[in-house]
Amino acid sequence: MAVTLQQIAEAAGVSRGTVDRALNNRGRINAEVADRIRRIADEMGYQPNRAGRALAMAKRSITIGVLIQAANTPFMANVIEGAEDARAEVERLGAKVIIRKMEDFDAGRAVEAMRELKKAGCNGIALVPVDDERLKETVNEFADENIPVITFNSDIEGSGRLCFVGQDTWQSGRVAAGLMADILPADGKVLVISGYPKSYGHKNRTNGFLKEFADLRDDIQVLDVQYDFDDNQMAEMITKGMLREYEDLTGIYLAASGVEGVCKALEEQGMSNQVKVISNDLTARNVRYLEEGKIRFLIGQDGYRQGYEPVMLLFEKLFDGKEPEKEFAYTEIVIKTRYNLA
């Protein structure tokens, strides 16, 4: 059976309240007595009981705010699912979670939403941020007021956020390069399509891919990086253009979105077999291209955990006072083929 405060109190010959003050450094206690109690507690292997603590804290309950921008994409649906599961879990321990979904990326409205969450009594906030100076300042402001902020999916570099939960995008580009190098026959050419030139994640993936692929296959030329601005029509146009120009194109790496456009172009030109596609956009919508064999690999972010973890980390910080172990909590880089989808 687990050790309780009462048992420690008896062992130390003091009252439970004294043990409480000793272990939680509440002051108003003789230093020697406190030391002795801490030693005894340590020897007995004391671990505070969550149930007792949760009940005692029930009055001034913990509230966690979750702010998700661009919540209407298939990927974010996974994220939201994870966040809702985490909510169910911590609410059963008496905490409260407010999930606010925004349709698009808008720094101004994100700042506004953060302030609203604070007014609603949030003790901690998790958000998917955009790269914006005002948002960064707001995050710092919250951190100063002792309201921890966790970024997920995307990060705000150099801000006072507690930690970041998401993918190691550079490494995810390297995974794609390794796979591409494995499946391409000798010679031929590879096209890289990214999303936005200034998106930090897209840039990282692209560079990770380029660097690693060059190391692995010097027989294959990598064509210039093109940008589709996460748009399928754009991706389709780019693909068609390159197919016209390079008839020995054998691989396409898609660092962001645009799977449908690329596949449509390949299909129309009858090049689906010759050109092998690897994409980073693992969504329920794109999975069917895997099933049909039009994409070889999808490299995924574990969206579910990206929603789940930030809430749990905030809860543990606010409830147990436990800091996250790492500043960067990278989620698994998942490789999906048509066979391991479920």
Add this chain to the structure above:
Amino acid sequence: MAVTLQQIAEAAGVSRGTVDRALNNRGRINAEVADRIRRIADEMGYQPNRAGRALAMAKRSITIGVLIQAANTPFMANVIEGAEDARAEVERLGAKVIIRKMEDFDAGRAVEAMRELKKAGCNGIALVPVDDERLKETVNEFADENIPVITFNSDIEGSGRLCFVGQDTWQSGRVAAGLMADILPADGKVLVISGYPKSYGHKNRTNGFLKEFADLRDDIQVLDVQYDFDDNQMAEMITKGMLREYEDLTGIYLAASGVEGVCKALEEQGMSNQVKVISNDLTARNVRYLEEGKIRFLIGQDGYRQGYEPVMLLFEKLFDGKEPEKEFAYTEIVIKTRYNLA
């Protein structure tokens, strides 16, 4: 704020004890009153508070037994880690977990260990079983006595176990086949090395692989399945023999253990580049072959979750009375390359 029994009691005009009896079907209550209370609780969205419940149940505490056979393998180390994490989590809610590790597979001693766990007061048991009639009978006996049993990693078919947590071995063979078909050049031959002919999992993987690979690549001949009985020396001998016989061997699928033996043989014959190896034995020990490029893919079981989930499922059943959602809780089929190891 969450709804409490007291609030429901006030809304229904009865006492808290009556609400308790109504919601938990304890009898000794007027059926009409019980119905009304249940309706009100439903409307108010009542969810029992875990903290309160855990505290109240602290006296006759839940004890979960975990029995792991062949605990000294690297894979099982992951499993044990998952089980220990789950233990830490449920112990903070007042439950108790006893983890018993056995060095080898031995049905007789497993039966014995189960009885000991029962005597130690376990209300539920998770175990890695071997396929044995006596063990199966013991599992059924426990189930009859209302002590739920969950199998993990390996299953006992047709027994009264509550559910099975582990890999879909057939599908994992298909994943290997898909990858192999992707990376092998035209023509050539493939060798399949399995572990034990009568192991259910090994058989499943092998057959899944054979069936799918035949569908995908009719230009490549698959040689007979050989068995290494999970032994590296045996695997090495088999590989050397086949290399002598078939100089156009280009792929080896290793459905069970033996990675070191196979790699050693290939190295000595200077065939590491020509012959591409895919294995199902994802362990920390084998990861270095991935890093060195001697294995292309490792297809993994998520050992951590195989240890974590059974404990949590038993806890939820014993604590909340919640049955597992599915009889087969398949863990993710993980594809590892040298780039997504962390």
Add this chain to the structure above:
DNA sequence: TATCATTGCGTGCGCGTGAACGCAATATGT
């Protein structure tokens, strides 16, 4: 010396739930 602040510790309440107990009102058996 009288008054008040500070230090060191014990006590008690409340959180939500399960379960034992208790007490009427009614039902059953003799």
Add this chain to the structure above:
DNA sequence: ACATATTGCGTTCACGCGCACGCAATGATA
């Protein structure tokens, strides 16, 4: 008719913890 179950419900305690409060002893100040 009376003793004894059974039913239907309220009451109370225990669980482990945080925290407010209270009391005594000591120290500081007037």
